Amino acid sequence: MSPHVLILGGTTEGRELAAALAALPGVRVTTSLAGRVTRPGALSGDVRVGGFGGAAGLAAWLREQRVDALVDATHPFAEAITANAAQAASATGVPAVVMRRPGWQPGPEDRWHLVPSLAAAADLLPRFGPRVFLTTGRIGLAAFAHLTDRHFVVRSVEPPEPPMPAHTEVLLARGPFTVDDETALLREYLVDVLVTKDSGGAATAAKLTAARGLRLPVVVVRRPSLPEGVTAVPDVPQALARLGFGPS
Incomplete structure (x- = not known):
């Protein structure tokens, strides 16, 4: 059976990851959008719009749709979604990856x-x-x-x-x-x-x-902290590697 990857998207990085995964033979990718933007850009693979109903709802969806890996590629300030994703992954045993672009750093003249x-x-x-x-x-x-x-x-x-x-x-x-x-x-x-x-x-x-x-x-x-025990990767290549689709 083809591996199924669910991306919690809404960012440029999430869109890029969906395209990279959809280009791989035999990989099914679904991107979930919160629906706050009425005209999202084009996405590769399947797309669903709307919430899951908290961590329990997301866990149920992961089981029902036979998801093999979960990627949280939401905005760095989507604190509640990130917490729900971590709880759902823990409850179902689905491997999870958080992808976060690096934050800005001030220079001496800022x-x-x-x-x-x-x-x-x-x-x-x-x-x-x-x-x-x-x-x-x-x-x-x-x-x-x-x-x-x-x-x-x-x-x-x-x-x-x-x-x-x-x-x-x-x-x-x-x-x-x-x-x-x-x-x-x-x-x-x-x-x-x-x-x-x-x-x-x-x-x-x-x-x-x-x-x-x-x-x-x-x-x-400042950005909110990630849930305890959760670490993030900064870009698509490292996300692919963490998912087992690229060099580690």
Whole structure:
């Protein structure tokens, strides 16, 4: 029987892994998407959309669909999904791999302020000027909604979910972005401080370079820790090797 690999996707790396696995003879690959983005990019193999109903639901799906390996290639901040995947893999004995792109690292000229959460980022904002460029995604803006004396420029792929700050401009855009474009945006909107999550990867890193060039402070929300006993691989080749489809 062909090996069946389930990818919990939604990232560029998950899409690349699906393509690599689908190209292998005799391998069945299914990518599961949470459904938060209405127009996801094309994916190789089978695709399912929607949640599983927690760890127990995912474990049941792994058994019913005879899944041989599980890959968590979700966003680094998809904490609940990662926890559910670890529990489901443990309950079923299905081998699991977590794939996480490396996080960003500040350079000597960066003015980064590392915080553990969106709420902590909001608490820090009164230290800076009133115009905030917020690139933390469309979910979680409620953490900033009480800051009525700030003007927020919010960028996300799709319209953000309320509640959100009273003074908010929304920019709908999908990366990758260039340093020149990001520099022009920061200047056009008179941004005083950038707030972002440590998503890692090159697609959205240009804003950090632009902020460095303009000497702007950057509030960076740290990634949540992986579940106890879970380690991650940084890229597709290492994920394939961990799954037994490539050199170790």
